Structure formats: structure tokens, C-alpha cells
Amino acid sequence: xxxxxxxxxxxxxxxxxxxxxxxxxxxxxxxxxxxxxxxxxxxxxxxxxxxxxxxxxxxxxxxxxxxxxxxxxxxxxxxxxxxxxxxxxxxxxxxxxxxxxxxxxxxxxxxxxxxxxxxxxxxxxxxxxxxxxxxxxxxxxxxxxxxxxxxxxxxxxxxxxxxxxxxxxxxxxxxxxxxxxxxxxxxxxxxxxxxxxxxxxxxxxxxxxxxxxxxxxxxxxxxxxxxxxxxxxxxxxxxxxxxxxxxxxxxxxxxxxxxxxxxxxxxxxxxxxxxxxxxxxxxxxxxxxxxxxxxxxxxxxxxxxxxxxxxxxxxxxxxxxxxxxxxxxx
Numbered sequence: 001x002x003x004x005x006x007x008x009x010x011x012x013x014x015x016x017x018x019x020x021x022x023x024x025x026x027x028x029x030x031x032x033x034x035x036x037x038x039x040x041x042x043x044x045x046x047x048x049x050x051x052x053x054x055x056x057x058x059x060x061x062x063x064x065x066x067x068x069x070x071x072x073x074x075x076x077x078x079x080x081x082x083x084x085x086x087x088x089x090x091x092x093x094x095x096x097x098x099x100x101x102x103x104x105x106x107x108x109x110x111x112x113x114x115x116x117x118x119x120x121x122x123x124x125x126x127x128x129x130x131x132x133x134x135x136x137x138x139x140x141x142x143x144x145x146x147x148x149x150x151x152x153x154x155x156x157x158x159x160x161x162x163x164x165x166x167x168x169x170x171x172x173x174x175x176x177x178x179x180x181x182x183x184x185x186x187x188x189x190x191x192x193x194x195x196x197x198x199x200x201x202x203x204x205x206x207x208x209x210x211x212x213x214x215x216x217x218x219x220x221x222x223x224x225x226x227x228x229x230x231x232x233x234x235x236x237x238x239x240x241x242x243x244x245x246x247x248x249x250x251x252x253x254x255x256x257x258x259x260x261x262x263x264x265x266x267x268x269x270x271x272x273x274x275x276x277x278x279x280x281x282x283x284x285x286x287x288x289x290x291x292x293x294x295x296x297x298x299x300x301x302x303x304x305x306x307x308x309x310x311x312x313x314x315x316x317x318x319x320x321x322x323x324x325x326x327x328x329x330x
Contacts, residue, residue, distance in 0.1 A: 091208025
């Protein structure tokens with residue numbers, strides 16, 4: 001092994017005395033400095049509490065793999081990943097829309113060997129890296145990778161992609177902010193379909209879980225999935241980029257039949273039920289601070305579900321570091 005790789009391995013914070021596991025966001029300055037000064041190329045052992053291990057490849061280019069490499073177990077969207085693994089055990093069909101380099105697909109497939117995962121992404125380089133990750137994890141029989149976007153209709157659309165940083169998140173079927181365009185984003189034609197069309201073409205499978213992260217195009221995806229979503233009401237894990245977006249999600253999905261919305265705080269390992277009008281159960285108002293995930297369900301989750309998640313956390317270093325995760329208003 002050359003000196004560059006040895007230096008990267010030795011520089012990992014997880015090796016330092018007093019290291020406390022936690023979820024890390026890729027944009028924080030210390031992490032950016034760390035990965036720029038200690039670039040690593042090679043496979044990364046990914047460990048998520050409550051899920052078997054799998055591998056992701058990194059060439060100093062994928063934020064997700066880098067997060068696990070430098071910070072270890074549960075470092076990337078910890079609570080979201082634990083929830084996703086637990087929910088994947090309840091179904092045999094999962095859709096990962098905006099799958100990026102595949103961490104959610106890999107998690108579902110590893111957590112439930114009986115589960116079939118359909119992965120979708122619009123960026124060829126990203127999908128190719130996901131293929132590598134699926135292969136080195138031995139999950140080719142469980143995950144089908146599709147170079148395809150999801151929207152409200154089938155055909156072609158303009159995708160906005162930063163070719164200079166293809167493996168970083170942010171490619172979108174929506175127009176991008178000027179600050180992103182200035183970094184080298186370009187527009188290219190991509191193929192798109194709908195959830196309902198996919199559902200029809202595949203024999204109307206009972207999809208039980210969806211992860212959706214498509215950079216502000218979620219409402220169009222909901223429009224294209226009215227049939228399947230209203231019939232099966234699968235659990236959905238969605239990224240929220242603003243309070244306005246969360247409100248729009250609530251309005252659209254309540255009409256379909258969903259009744260429960262949970263704010264996920266990966267940093268604090270907490271969840272809170274959010275009622276219509278973006279209010280918590282104590283009457284206080286939801287306040288957006290930074291992007292986060294939400295869990296959407298047909299009905300409120302019972303105490304047994306949260307007890308299972310808490311038990312998973314109690315057995316791992318991440319939960320011990322936080323000591324007492326709080327399930328607030330659930």
C-alpha cells in the first residue's frame with residue numbers, strides 16, 4: 001500500500017482517542033478539509049446498526065462512502081438508515097428513486113435477503129458506481145439498477161448535472177440555483193418514466209417501501225404514482241429542503257391517503273410526528289433548520305416499532321454515544 005493510502009487510513013477520526021460516533025454532513029468544513037488532505041481510493045466497509053455489512057467503492061469522490069470511511073458505523077444519516085433497514089424487513093419490494101451510489105438500496109437488500117430492490121438514477125456515472133457497489137457487496141441478485149428518472153409522465157426531460165462532480169448529490173430534473181450552475185452544471189436529456197408505469201410493466205407488485213430524493217422534483221413523482229401509491233400506501237422516506245416543501249408533501253400525500261408524517265433528526269437520533277399545518281402534537285410549530293428526511297406512513301407507527309429502533313441503537317456505539325435517543329411526539 002502506498003503512503004497516500006496509509007496516510008488516509010491513519011487520519012480517520014474514528015481512530016482518535018475520545019471519538020464519539022455521530023451523523024456527519026458532507027458540507028461541514030472540518031470534513032471537507034479532512035477528505036481534501038487525506039484522499040482515499042479503495043473499498044469501504046459500511047456498517048449500519050441493525051443491518052449486515054456491505055461495501056462501497058471510493059475514489060476520493062463519493063461523499064457517502066467517504067463519510068463511512070472516515071467516521072465509521074452509522075456516520076451517514078444514521079437514524080434514517082436504521083429506519084430504512086427495519087422497514088425493508090416488512091416488505092419484499094423496495095423502490096430507491098434518486099438512488100445515487102446505492103447506499104439505501106444496499107441497506108434494504110442486506111437487511112432483508114428476500115427483498116427485491118429497484119434502483120433509479122438519471123446520472124450514468126452515478127449509476128455505474130452503484131453497479132460497482134452492488135457487485136462488490138454480492139447483491140446483484142437482489143438489486144436491479146435502472147438508468148431512468150421518475151416524474152409525472154414518460155419520455156425525455158432535461159436533467160441538470162454537474163459533470164465535474166458527478167458523484168456528488170444534486171443532479172435534478174428541476175432547474176438548479178445559480179451557485180450550482182457556476183460550479184459547472186450542464187443540461188442533458190434523460191429518459192423518465194412514472195411510478196405507475198413501472199408498476200404496470202412489472203405486474204403490479206406490492207411495493208412496501210420507497211426512498212425518494214430527487215432534488216425538488218418529488219411532487220411530480222407523486223403525480224405519476226397516484227395509482228400505486230393510493231393502492232399500497234408504501235412507507236416513504238423523503239428528503240425535505242424547506243418548510244414550504246414539507247407542507248406541499250403533506251398536502252399532496254394526505255389526499256392520496258397517508259395519515260402520518262415524521263420529522264427525522266439524524267444528528268440527535270430523534271423523530272417527531274408532524275401534524276397537518278406543520279404543527280407538533282404539543283401545538284408548537286415545526287421549524288425548518290436544514291435539510292433532513294421525513295418518514296411518511298399510512299397510519300401512526302406503534303410503540304413496538306420505536307422500541308425495536310431504540311433497542312437497535314442501544315446495541316451500537318452510536319446509540320451509546322447519544323445515551324438516550326428521544327422519540328418525541330410519536
